[in-house]
Amino acid sequence: MDTVNAHPPVQPSRDALIKEALSAYLVWRQACTFLDEAWQRWCAAPSYARELPFELYVCELEREARAARRYELLLAQGAALPSA
Numbered sequence: 001m002d003t004v005n006a007h008p009p010v011q012p013s014r015d016a017l018i019k020e021a022l023s024a025y026l027v028w029r030q031a032c033t034f035l036d037e038a039w040q041r042w043c044a045a046p047s048y049a050r051e052l053p054f055e056l057y058v059c060e061l062e063r064e065a066r067a068a069r070r071y072e073l074l075l076a077q078g079a080a081l082p083s084a
Contacts, residue, residue, distance in 0.1 A: 014081060021074040028067040035060040 038060040042053040 014078075017074065017078050017081070021071065021078060024067070024071040024074050028064070028071045031060070031064040031067040035064045 035057075038053070038057040042050060042057045045053040
């Protein structure tokens with residue numbers, strides 16, 4: 001006999017969501033800094049040695065995008081919470 005889970009999914013508390021969003025914001029800002037540094041290294045590289053700095057820049061670009069998506073998701077969750 002199958003039983004149905006009668007418990008609704010657990011929603012994070014407002015305070016926990018705020019802390020998680022703040023943490024995600026800080027991770028995103030750090031990723032932005034790393035991205036900027038990678039951009040500077042790529043731009044400063046001599047033309048014969050730009051391949052590796054470009055690949056590192058692309059990696060940092062992807063990391064920044066993931067961090068931004070995580071932060072965006074948490075903000076959307078916060079916006080969906082009922083008003084206090």
